[in-house]
Amino acid sequence: MTTLAELIIVAVILLNLSLAASGSLATCIRLAAAQGVIAALLPLLAGHGVPSGTIVFCCAVILLKGAIFPWLLTRARVKANVSRDAEPVIGYPASIILCLGAFAASSWLGTRLPLPETARVAWIVPASLSTIFTGFLLLTTRGKAITQVLGYLVIENGIYIFGLALFVEQPLMVEMAILLDVFVAVFVMGITIFHISREFDHIDTAELSQLGDWYPKQSGGEK
């Protein structure tokens, strides 16, 4: 069972790297969804006796991350009429190297971090830290509003995996609340992306750098 969990961890890390390397938005959405589903399987494998509450919780996570989020994001992508690719600020090889470096650094950090004696599978902490880093990478270096949402989702995946390392029992209420937050956030962001694209004919974040209310003051009152 532990070996299976380790295989899942490896899959999560490989998905991180492919997220960093893939250029098309549709692929990125699918990869992030796959990562969420795979990460949701982890609590079922890590323990010995799996309580039924955990199974229900995992099913909810899989449904939300595997079906509803990709559907919402794909709808936002289609409605916003994004034809072009993710347009990274830095190249794909550089992204991959950064991700690998982040994984190396987080495996070093994982050995240094004092954790309660509950981490049943090795590599959970490095995997979660590098997933969070990949999320930040997507947030900062990709130029589309949808990839910002994707980066946020990937960070959430990382935090979810990190939670597995910290808790013996899944605190269901906490996780459920986080899931609800994420759901609402993705929902709202989907609508926002749609409105941005209708207002400006693009969702390029590089051009969304100035607030409209400030702009006249700044240009006019340059003292």
Added chain:
Amino acid sequence: MTRPLIQYFLALVLAPLLPGIINRVKAFFGGRRGVPILQLYFDLYKLVHKTPVYSRTTTWLFRAGPVIGLAAMLCVLALLPFGGRPSFLSFEGDLILLVYLLGVARLATVLAALDTGSSFEGMGASREVQFAVFAEPAFFLALAALARGGGGLSLSGIFSNLTPAAWLTASPVLTLVTASLFIVFLAENSRVPVDDPNTHLELTMIHEVMVLDHSGPDLAFIFYGAALKLWALGSLIACVILPRHYGSWLVDSGAFILAMFFIAAAVGVVESVMGRLRLLKVPYLLMTALTFSILALIFQAGR
């Protein structure tokens, strides 16, 4: 002492069978009967009896290329274990020698290609070296990840240490290493996603274009060296995916040879179901292999 020698000669004799199997599988997928499975033996026999033709612009480098390449491959094969059994030349640190011998063979081929002064061969040489920049670290780090698992720096030691129990405890590492080795195997032997061995358009060839000017026994050396390289890199994969040893030498060797044929068939399937990548995309594929190797090494180191 005799058994390692028999293993060595078995590898030397059976290696030209692998391209035949690959061609047969491809022909099967294409709905053809294909060339005879022993075609490479016939070709080699024919080529050895021909008189080589040398261009007046070439020097001794051009003649030395195939000989050095084949000699390096013969040495490589002498280092490799056969079905988990040690080779007769194994020593501590031989995996480093293995990587450098492959490098020497590449250098000899590239120098011979550049020596002809043909611009096409120069292009092929440039591509070969460019892809090697990515493939060699991937190969070396995959071997390092295996060595880290125990058995020291000797290939025979590593693979005799690799048991079914290792697959149970370290399956993520071994899966990553196998994937990385398979990509390197395809790239180094200029098989389909990287290079198309059937193509005869100089602009797109990589390995084939470098040997355009060779003829007669020199070409036979090159073909035979390529078959040996196919066997050598394939046998590393076979050793990883076939960790079980039954104790009987005959059964082990038989299983190993079957695994080699299986890998050749897998190459044939890969070549049948996908086309070659665009030249610009090939470094990405090799970088994937490098990534797999680095991940395997990190996992193995933290184990």
